[in-house]
Amino acid sequence: MAERRALIIGASRGIGLGLAKELAARGWHVFASERRPGGALAEAAMGAAIDIVSADVTDSESLARLAKLIDERSLDVVLVNAGIIGGDHQQVEEASTDEVTHVMMTNAVGPARAAKRMLPLLRDGGTLAFMTSRMGSVADSSGGFDLYRMSKAAQNILARGIFEQNAKARGIAVLSLHPGWVQTEMGGAGATLSVAESVRGLADVLEREHGPGHRFLAHDGREIPW
Numbered sequence: 058m059a060e061r062r063a064l065i066i067g068a069s070r071g072i073g074l075g076l077a078k079e080l081a082a083r084g085w086h087v088f089a090s091e092r093r094p095g096g097a098l099a100e101a102a103m104g105a106a107i108d109i110v111s112a113d114v115t116d117s118e119s120l121a122r123l124a125k126l127i128d129e130r131s132l133d134v135v136l137v138n139a140g141i142i143g144g145d146h147q148q149v150e151e152a153s154t155d156e157v158t159h160v161m162m163t164n165a166v167g168p169a170r171a172a173k174r175m176l177p178l179l180r181d182g183g184t185l186a187f188m189t190s191r192m193g194s195v196a197d198s199s200g201g202f203d204l205y206r207m208s209k210a211a212q213n214i215l216a217r218g219i220f221e222q223n224a225k226a227r228g229i230a231v232l233s234l235h236p237g238w239v240q241t242e243m244g245g246a247g248a249t250l251s252v253a254e255s256v257r258g259l260a261d262v263l264e265r266e267h268g269p270g271h272r273f274l275a276h277d278g279r280e281i282p283w
Contacts, residue, residue, distance in 0.1 A: 114167030143204030
């Protein structure tokens, strides 16, 4: 079997870093991006099939530079992993214009731009994945965390548009992935899943052949309602 190749945008820490290490351990060649040089990703790349690249989903020029580093149609998976929680208060009635702009650019607009820029690098029939959240589900929402929820719901609808307009014709699967409640800086120490548990499940999902379609999946492969 030919070596499988993945690009993870946002791999300097947490789930992105864990997934880069997990896929490399499974025999994948991983291009792993960071916004600025850091110790954790550099340490993970030592002796592993991980190439460190630079990218920022809110910086179009950095995405253009990244796209030139990788051959077209040479990747099996592109995963856009970018996310912030947004303002501490999380209430729309308290949100400033700057807070709304920041969370929407980082969690929705930036990932969509990155995905469109990286699509030519994916082979026909490959997988384009976004790290979203169950909190972006309209059908499964209890309210609260307004800024974060709206940004992930926006990411989901942009992902659907990318599938319909850009990916479907090439047989590319688009996945919106919920990693679970994970013990990261964002998830907190009280979360129910370790990074290792989450990324093992996510790697299993990414290794499957999904066929063309846009699906909202949890780390264990379960479907999540839109």
